[in-house]
Amino acid sequence: MLGLLINEMEAKEMEYLLKRELEELLLDLDDHRIDHLVKRAMKERYRTLFNLLRRVATHEECLKYLPKRTENK
Incomplete structure (x- = not known):
C-alpha cells in the first residue's frame, strides 16, 4: 500500500485533471x-482514473462519472 500526502489545492x-480525462474517455x-x-484498454484506464477520483472528490461529484453498465459484460 502506498500513501500520498497532498494539500487541499493539490x-x-x-480532481479537475481526473474529471477532464474521464470526460474525454x-x-x-x-x-x-x-x-x-x-x-x-480505454475502459480499463477509465476504471483506474475513476478509482483515483473517488479518493479526492465528493460522493456527488463521483456519481456524475459512474461507469455505465453494459449488457454484454
Whole structure:
C-alpha cells in the first residue's frame, strides 16, 4: 500500500485533471470508429482514473462519472 500526502489545492487540481480525462474517455468510448481492443484498454484506464477520483472528490461529484453498465459484460 502506498500513501500520498497532498494539500487541499493539490487535491482540487487532481480532481479537475481526473474529471477532464474521464470526460474525454467517455467521448472516445462513444466513437464507433475506434477498434474494440482499443476501447477495452480505454475502459480499463477509465476504471483506474475513476478509482483515483473517488479518493479526492465528493460522493456527488463521483456519481456524475459512474461507469455505465453494459449488457454484454
